[in-house]
Each structure stands twice: as structure tokens, then as C-alpha cells.
Amino acid sequence: MTRPRGLRALAIRNPQDFYGGLVLVAFAAIAFWATRDLPGSRGLTFGAGTAPRLFAGLLAFVGAIVTILGVVTTGPSVGRYPIRGPLLIFASVLVFAGTVKAVGLVVATFVTVLVASAASRETRWREAIPWAAALSVFCALLFSYALGLPLPLWPKL
Amino acid sequence: MDLLANLALGFSVAVTATNLGLCLAGVLIGTLIGVLPGLGPVATIAMLLPLTFGLPPTGALIMLAGIYYGAQYGGSTTSILVNIPGEASSVVTTLDGFQMARQGRAGAALAIAAIGSFFAGTVATLLVAALSAPLTTVALAFGAPEYFSLMVLGLAFAVVLSRGSVPKAVATVLVGLVLSMVGSDLVSGVPRMGFGLPELADGIGFVVIAMGVFGFAEIMRNLEAPEQRGVVAGKITGLMPTLADLRQSAPAIGRGSLIGAVLGILPGGGAVIASFAAYTLEKRVSRHPERMGTGVIEGVAAPESANNAAAQTSFVPLLTLGIPANAVMALMIGAMTIQGIIPGPQVMVRQPDLVWGLIASMWIGNLMLLVINLPLVGVWVSLLRVPYRLLFPAIIAFCCIGGYSVNNSSFDVMLTGLFGLAGYWLVKHDFEPAPMLLGLVLGPAMEENLRRAMVISNGDPTVFATRPISAGLLALTALLLVVAILPRIRRRREEVFV
């Protein structure tokens, strides 16, 4: 996601803060929207929605300040947004979440470690595959046997 | 002297073979679960509580207490090694601790954390033994308005200790507060901001967010810039702190211990605020405040001493009033109830052997932890010699399993992943996650105390200014913010007008 250089880039001299602030304002707006059904305060008695709206409102305000500061100050650029690493890490976590109940700890850990390994360019597969196997055995021993966490170990048949 | 007689009674109880064994078992279990991301003392004690059914009451409490402060030691290990705070009170430790690890000084950081914790534990145990009764009045002096003001002060600490711009730090605190509102309304029980998801009915757990924005985000960042990783085998220098390190940390340990011991007495958030306060104080007294956060040893020594001291003194309201300072203490009350002991002011009179035995065992436990942890430093540091391409998938696997085990919930694991992406975004935009976690932890209690303060004062908001302790805390907040912000605003203006 490279920002266009030119007039716009000149105007926003601190893109980190500018876009950061904008996202916070958007986040506050979503939070505010999520409280729409909650009762507010009656007189001086707080309702369920009072505190969330208060915090979201303050966040929108401070987010706006950050955004404005992003326009009037100079700061570093956001930098590159490499997609591969973060997304594969995220994917590996999703894989674990999605599979652990069905296939059990051992298989889920194995697959998760492999997907995560794919996130790094330094990964050597000849090393990563046995490592994944070792880790899944180790995790099963540690979490399931030694600590006794109630995790399914093997696929459900 | 009463104190000596009481301590003698305590040690005579704590030094029996059974109780020593239980204490050792407790601190070992505590260290282990503290080191493993996701597993915390609350879940572990809840799991082990039924086991204590068959133990004598004193032994049961000694073991559970050992798990609690053992986990405090273990929790700092992950903060330093992999940037994942196991507990809210070790969030601050990541700031300098992980930087030290990146510079190859993980050994010094871990050792100073253990030494500081031991010293703090000793100071706090003595305080508990000598001053339990007067300390209790401190806890009783804090009502809803005072707690609210204390939490405002705590959030101010979080803003002040951040390195970047003040509005951005305030914004991250607010993000934490907004996230903390997800769950159920504490008065009416209405689900709120949960987008209709039943998984969100109990709110977003600390572990989920801490693992995501600290642990996963750090990995994502490391992958993009391998050369900045720094944790390279060749660079690891000395396992133990140097004499200069010790000299530098000694005052920080002293200050941290005191802050922690005092704030730990306050039920609700005391220990967390203590670690933030201790770090902020170091930043204020430091001759080079700009270096805080780049891997200076005081930045580890102070909060680690504070959180361990607080862990010890949080037993004061439990022992003297039967009031739990935090979730772990609430489970301890459960343990006492199961044993047929009704916690309350009478426990100290009716069962002095239990109370003093527990207090004495805390010091013994801290000594055991020091002895266990110093040799372990070498083991932990050698983990960092594992090439990063192998280390990071292992961290992810551990976090996934740990995160899943908190509630046996795949949803939590998924959420952790999402917070990983969010944390990566925060780093990219130079937002610091530590203030956000404090907002997250303090949010619900802040709301509850604010609401209750308004009811108690019959809707009069001046209650925060008319109650002296509350007014003092708010004045301190204002002072702190002004002192901290003015120089930065001046700097900012220079930036604007270059």
C-alpha cells in the first residue's frame, strides 16, 4: 500500500498519525453504533450505554486530534505493508482455531506450525517438517499429560 | 515483641516438611504456568482447588499462594523473552525487558527480575507481618470515588510512560477502555457491544488481547525485518547482571518495592497500577528519561519489584478483612470456605497459626523462587539461541494452545489472531499497546466505581473533589500530566515549525 507521491503526500506530512487517527475515529464510530440499543442515563443514574458511549465519544475526539496533528506535523511514513508474513501468521492461528476441536491437538499443532513456518522466507522445509512433528508431540505431552488441560488429542473417529 | 513472636509461630508452621513440600510444589507449578502463555494463576488455582480438599487448611493455602506468586515470577519470563505479558502486571516489563533481550541481555533482565522480586517479596512480607492492622485502614479508606480517582491516575501513568506523542497514548488508553466495555452491563446484565455473539457475552479476555497485540504482532513485525531482530546467538552477553547493573537497579528495586507494597493493599487493580506507577517514577527520576524503553535495566527492576511486592501485600485485605483483592484472592476465599474457615476479621485471632504460617511461607516461597529462577536464567536464555525461523512457529503453537485453554474456546484463538493483526497495525502507526492493555484491565472497574460513586453521592459529581483522598489523587494526576506533557508539547511545537 504505497501512498501516491505528489500533492496529497505533501499535504499529509505525518501519514502515520493521520491515517492512524482516522482509523481510530472509525473504530469509535463503530463502537458508538454498537451501543445504539443500550439504555442511556436517566438523570444522574448511569445506564448500560452511558460508559461505552462516553469512552467511544472521547476516543473519537482524541482520534480527531491525532488526525489533525497528522496534517500539521511532520513524521515518518507508514512504511511498507508486507502482506505475506502477517497474513500467514494470522492464517496459522485460524487453522488452529478451526481444526483443534475436530482433529485434536496433535494434528492441529502440526499444521499450525507448518503454516506459520511458511510466513518466514528463512524457513527450510527439511527442518520445519520434523520440527513441527516434534513440537506437536511436545505440546501434547506438556499440555495434555503434564498439565492435564482438557484438550482433544486425536481426531474424532 | 509481638511481631517476633508471631513470625516465630509462622515459621514453626511453615517449616514443617509437609508445608515446605507444598510451598515448593506451589511455586514450581506457578513458575511453569506463568511461563506458558495463556495459562494463568486464576485458571490453575481454580483447577487445583478441589485437590486442596484433602490437604490441611494451612498447607492448602500455602500451596495456592505459592502458585500465585510463582506465576508472577514466571510471567515476567515470557515478557522479557518473547514480549508476551502473562499478566496485566507484567505488561510494563515488556517495554525494557524485551528490548534488553533483543540486545542479547536477556540473562541480566531475567536475573534482575528475580532478584528484584525477591527483595520486594521480603520487604512486602515484613510489611504484611508488621503492619497488617494499620495497612487494613488504608484499604478501608478507599471507597468508590477513591478507586475511580486512583484508576484515573493509573491511566495517567500509562500515558506518561509511553514514548511517543501524548494524544496517541491517550487514544490507545481509550481504545482499551472501549474494548473493555464489550461484555455484559454490570448492573442490568444486558449484553453490550457484543454484536450478538454469545462468545463475547463475558467480554474479551486479557490473555486474548495481550497475546495478540504483543506476541503475534511482534512476530509479524520481526518477519518483515529479519536484520532488526537482534536476538542472535553470538550477541548474547553474560547471563548475570554486572556490578554496574546491580548498582543501577538497586534504587529502582527499593522504590518499586515500596510502591508495590502500598498499592497492592488496595483491592482491585492495585498490583497492575503499581507496576505502571513504578515505571513512571523511574522515568521521572531518571537522568536519561529518553532511554527508558530502549532496554535499560531499571525499566525491568522497578515494575518487577512492584508487582511482586503487590502480590504479597494483596493478602492483607484477605487475611484481615476476608476481602479478596483480585480473582486469585477470591479463589483463596473459596479454598478457605471449602476448609470450613469463614474468612473475616476473626481469622487472625482464631487461627493465628494459619495466618502467620501463610505469611512466613511467602518469604520461604520467594527464597525458593530465587534459588529456582537464577539457574533457570541460563535455560531460558539458551532458548533464544534457537534460530528464529524455528522459534516463532513454536511461540505461535504455544500461544494458540494456551489461548484455547483459557475457556476451551476456538473463538478466543481466532480473536487472538485478529488482535495480532490489529497490534501489527498499531506498531506500524507507532501506537504503543501497553496503555491500551491498562485501559482494558481497568475499564470495567472504572465504570463500576464511577457509577457507584454517583449513587453514593446522590448524583453529586463533586464527590470526587470533596473526598480528600480522591481529590489528592486527581490533583496528582493533573500534576503528573502537566509535568510530563509540557516538555513534549514544546518539542512538538519545534517539530511543527521546523
Added chain:
Amino acid sequence: MEPPACRTRRKRRPAVRIEGMGSSKPTRCAKRENDMIGHLGRWIVAACFAVAAVAAQAQPYPNQSIKLIVPYGPGQATDVMCRVFAEQLKVVLKQNIVIENRVGAASNLGAAEAAKAAPDGYTLLCTGNATHVANPLLYSSMGFDPDKDLLPITAVAATGYVMAVGPKLKGKTVTEVVAMAKSASPPLKMGLASTTSRVLFEMLRQAANVQLTNVPYMAGNRDLFPDLMRGDTDMVIEAMPSAMGSVTGGTVTPIAVTLPERSPLLPNVPTFKEVGLDVQLVGWNAFYAPKGTSPEIIATLNRAALEALRHPDVAKRLEAIACVPNPTSPEQLAKMIADDRAKWKPIVEEYKLRVN
């Protein structure tokens, strides 16, 4: 490798598994003087083999260990009530009972799990009255129907609620406090830490015809009694198991209990009935089986439970947490549920105490 019994039972938390062994041999582990870790490990292994041995038998019910779901955290008053009962029931049934604490959604989660379990008598429920009295009125959906999906076996233990006043309030009897409340402006404040307390608060307001301000605390809140001691609130109504430590400490004064008769633990404290107010409520917990469980099993369990509850040790241990044994027939339990719900209903509806 893993013993087969462990694998079939792998979903269960071993900490609880340990409990099964540990509590059956309390003297042994109390005397044990060396390494705890090795001891723990031996327990786990022993427990696995015990479970395996038991599962191998085939005899009339109960011929294997029973899972008892308790939808409260370990150590909470209701959990302790259930544990004391289960301990003795284990002896009567000559069968291991494994307690599983399933917390969440105001006890609805654990109760729903029990309601959906196989009706073979090996998954049972021990829970407080919330799931059957309050929650059906408060929640539009609980994940199960407490009247249809669970069969009552017996009530287990009962406890009362106690009203206490702080040191700053002049009135030290219900009559004095009511008189003060009638003229107080702003109204006197009462701290409440649970929905049951809230219902009692409304009952008291109606019975005494006074205005009071309610100060809500999160359930089990630590600040309830400190606030009372400091005088931020004037009074509280709280369940006896969690109030006993504070009300016998001297700083706060218990002035009335909601039981039909005086509690042996607070013999000098009158009931509300004695002072002429209709504020009566008993907190109880009870024992249930999933829908479809055979009448024979229900009868066996009722008989065994009643025998367990009449054991003197049970009464003694319950008394320590301000409870009394409360053995009933399944029909009596069903009537208790209906009666209490009728008592709650108008209050919940009038004050819109609805959760979702």
C-alpha cells in the same frame, strides 16, 4: 503410553480426577511428607487405573463414576454446598462422583449441558435456585427449559439472607431503620450484590412502604462490606454464606434474616416475620437429572441423596458455611420451584429486571 482409561476420559480435567482420589484418601495425603510433584503424578496414574477398573465392571446402576456438573466456580458457596453433599453421596452410592465446575451465563451454561446429557444417570446437576427460579424470569432464552429438560431429585441445602446495617446508621433494629427510612432525605442506601438481593430489596420496600436507594455491586463484590463499614451505604442484604465473616466481626450489625425461623448461627437476630414484615426467602440448591432418566434411577438417587443429607457430618460441614441440609422428595422440590417463582414474578415484572 497413555492408559486406555485416560484416553476415553481425556476431556475431563485431571485436577478433578485427582480430587476423586485425593478426597477419598484425605489422611494419606495429609500425612504425605515428601515431594508433592511425584505424589501428584502417582495420583493421576492411580486415578486413571481406578477409573479403568470401575468402567470394566457391569453391575446395576450406578456401576461407573458419576459426573456431577456444578455451574459455579470452585469455592463459591453453592459449589461448596454441592461438594459437601457429593462427598457423602459418594459414600452412600459406593461410586465415585466427579464434580465438573462449568461456569458461565449466570449458571445457564452448565445447567444446559446437564440438560442435554445422556439420561443414563451418569451426568447429573447440582445447582443453586437461580437456574430454576430467577433465570426463567430474567432470561428470554437459557439454552434449555428448566421445567421440562431437567427432572428434580431433591433439594440439597438451604441458606438465608441477612440484612445488616453499618456503624454510622443510628437505627439498630428493623423497626428503627424503617422509621428512619420513612423520613430520610435523600433516601437511605442499600448495597446489593446479586439479583436475589435486588428482589429482597423490592420485597422490603413494598412490605415496609419505604423509599430506599439501591447501590449495585457486581456479584460477590469485595466492596460491599467495606462500603458499609465506611458508611458509604447504610445497609446491605446479602446471602449468609458470604456475609457471615463480616456480620460477626462487630463493625456491622445483622438486624434480620429472611428465613422462616431464626438461624442457629445468628440466634439473636430476628426474622423479618418476627418484626412484622413479609420478607421471606430461602436460598437453596438442588439435585437434578436430565429429562428421560428412568424413574428407577431417580428413585435410587433420591433415596441415596436423602440418606447422605441426613448424615450428621453433612449438617456439621454445611453449618460452617451457614447452610442447613434440605432433603425433599422430587415433588416437594418441584413445588418449591413453583412457589418461589410465583413470589419473584411480580417483582421481576414490575421492575423490569430482565436480562435479555
